[in-house]
Amino acid sequence: MTTPDAGALFDGLAPGYDGDHFHESVAEALVRGLPATVSPRLVLDVATGTGAAAFAALRHLDARRLVGVDISPAMIERARGRAAVQDADGRIDWQVGQAVPAPMADDAVDIVLCASSLHFLGRAALHDWLRVLRQGGRVAFTLPPAETFRPSGAFAKLVATDLPLPQDNGQAAALATAAGFEQANATRLDITGERPRSVFLVHASAPSRTA
Template identity: 50%
Template sequence: MTNPPQMAQAFDELAGGYDNDHHDEVARLLLDLVRPAPGDRAADVACGNGAVALALARTGVSTPVLAVDISPGMVAVGRDRAERSGLAAAIDWRVGQAVPLPVPDASLDLVLCSSSLHFLGAEALSDWRRALRPGGRAGFTLPVASQFRPSGAFAALVASDVPIPDTVDDALSFAARAGLVDAEARLAHVGSRAVIATVATSP
């Protein structure tokens, strides 16, 4: 299990130079696969710079979108981006652990996690099933194993129980083992990096 203070420090140090353009593109990829519905109650888990929360807030989902991250620095970046985009009231920013989500059971329609599940661990998917209503959907992205080379402090923060997928089928199998159903996955290249986006339903 990762150490939350260590995790927060690592991402706080990264916040000022975070690649917003890359993560905004990954968020668009994820939302294109998930296709949020009007009125969906949604959360952006381990929200980082808020790319997913901002993208959700621009759709017809119910607001405020919950955005949670353990890094105060990342949340500050996200909040600033929201204010500059005129979306300050559309997102509920929280600094704290993303697992468990600070929501009641079966209270969400949509839980999304971009570029972070491999730091949270498989327990995150169990918590998403708790937080989602029956028929609610979980969407996440993971890097492709052949390109994944974590370095420095981040190498020690990668969860050992989240298999980094080589293929779309690997991502689908992971979702199925977590008890999610009707999974879809898509491989995409974002700049020089490849990611796999997955969406599945809580039974």
């Protein structure tokens, strides 16, 4: 499936995306799971959608600058609309583009966020995040449990084949460790309601680079 086709699929989700509070709940829990950081200079939200994780980082981390990138122009348009209220001083830079490689220089980012999208991006995203993160920078991402994830239709074709979905916390954390991250840990988040769903929240650190 080509990039324009994938973008069009997610464009179709954009009008009702914010009506599903699952995404907001996941983004909030993902950001709250990060250690207290005093005003990170730059936060990258990969596959930002309508900006849930970026806005959570703005609230809880007091980030000085954020970049939210997504393949879907319609998602970014909705994020910019939300930003009129949630980012009045314009700290978030919204960009339409591919997630991998991220539109960032090497060693430039303090925190990388990726909520509800790594299963579409695959292992290349993990390695690219190591590229953009500064020494000791943090990554926070989610993955759905293998036993409950059942994508349908065209979206099933987008799921990465090189990144096995985890069955437990240990497997989720191990994916970060295998990619080269350190101090990886994972917890399972279960969202109840009319449509119960679960995700693993994974947090890890980029290693210090030695000469």
